Amino acid sequence: MRMKATLDRIPGGMMVVPLLIAATINTIAPNLLRIGNFTEALFVNGASTLIALFLFCAGAQINLRNVGVSLGKGATLLTVKWIVGAGVGLLAYAVAGTQGLFLGLAPIAIIAAMTNSNGGLYVALVGQYGKSDDKAAYSILALNDGPFLTMIALSIFGAMGFVDGLFSITSFISVLLPIVIGMVIGNLDSEMEAFFTKGSDMLIPFFAFALGMNIDFQAILKGGLSGVLLGVATVLLTGTAGYLVFKMFKWNPVVGASEGSTAGNAVATPAVIAAASPAFATNVDLATVQVAASVVTTAILLPLFIGFLVKRLERKGKKAETDFL
Structure with missing residues (x-):
């Protein structure tokens, strides 16, 4: 049975197939693997640890001379993602109906979903189609975790004042540190670099499965058609914007598109903002389920979108992994 060959034929298969299998298990029988000890630790709760180890291995592959490239890619993606999400959110506020909705969507849900990205999904996709400096760019992208950038957007709109305490520099350092340690070790010893390079790809299906759980x-179903629409828009608008900007800079455009998702922690953003400003309390429940629907929709749709882009590049005679170095 040639499982690996089959997975390799599916766009992003090493990531998307384990993720979808786990999501199916979690939906039908959520307690099947929640039995404690090693099983639950690896297959349910292991995503953060496995991603941290993946980032450590990615850091070991980074040459210190290329650190600036990683920072540049991360900052570019972070900026593009925020501009698109905030821009669409501003449009939604401007044309919202009497109930404060745009196409059935709460504007706060749009901003929360589009300015926040699924780091695990990005790492998995870039692990297959990108380079070491693309993986290391995640250290900057971690800034869009949680409600921080959503609050900045709303503050700029004049919808609410800036609220302190929504982003911790400690959280940023905690994401960056595994990459830095790996980078130091890899640059001190080329044999250690080669050793850790072998392990990075093996981790992808494991943390993808844990993400799916x-x-x-x-x-x-709870988010309804509007929530699915939000997920589709997040993939197409923010993913395409990242693709085009990376292509303009002659970087691998597939990596740029890999940021077109919504992170699971974005589900809590509407409630956090409503707690900071009661003006948003009216649609907080609707916004929460819409963001949740976007999380699931983007987790399924983005790998398929990336696969489409890769095939498109191949038809043009380019390979996503090698022709944008």
């Missing part, structure tokens, strides 16, 4: 397909 935190996805419930019922979120799509």
Whole structure:
């Protein structure tokens, strides 16, 4: 049985197949693997640890002379993602109906979903199609975790004042540190670099499965068609924007598109903002389920979108992994 060959034929298969299998298990029988000890630690709760180890291995592959490239790519993606999300959110506020909705969507849900990205999904996709400096760019992208950038957007709109304490520099350092340690070790010893390079790809299906064990397909039903629409828009608008900007800089455009997702922690953003400003309390429940639906929709759709882009590049005679170095 040639499982690897089959997975390799599926766009992003080494990541998307384990993720979808786990999400199906979590939706139908959520307690099947939640039996404690090693099983639950690896297959349910292991995503953060496995991603941290993946980033450590990625850091070991970074040459110190290329650190600036990683920072540049991360900052570019972070900026593009925020501009698109904030811009669409501003448009939604401007044309919202009497109930404060745009196409059935709460503007706060749009901003929360589009300015926040699924780091695990990005790492998995870039692990297959990108280079070491693309993986290391995640250290900057971690800045869009949580409500921080959503609050900045709303503050700029004049919708609410800036609220302190929504982003911790400690959180940023905690993401960056595994990459830095790996980078130091890899640059001190080329044999250690080669050793850790072998382990990075093996981790992808494991943390993808653990990510899937935190996805419930019922979120799509609760969020309704509007939530699915938000997920589709997040992939197409923010993913395409990242693709085009990276292409303009002659970087691998597939990596740019890999930021077109919504992170699971974005589900809490509407409630956090409503707590900071009661003006948003009216649609907080609707916004929460819409963001949840976007999380699931982007987790399924983005790998398929990336696969489409890769095939498109191949038809033009380019390979996503090698022709944008």
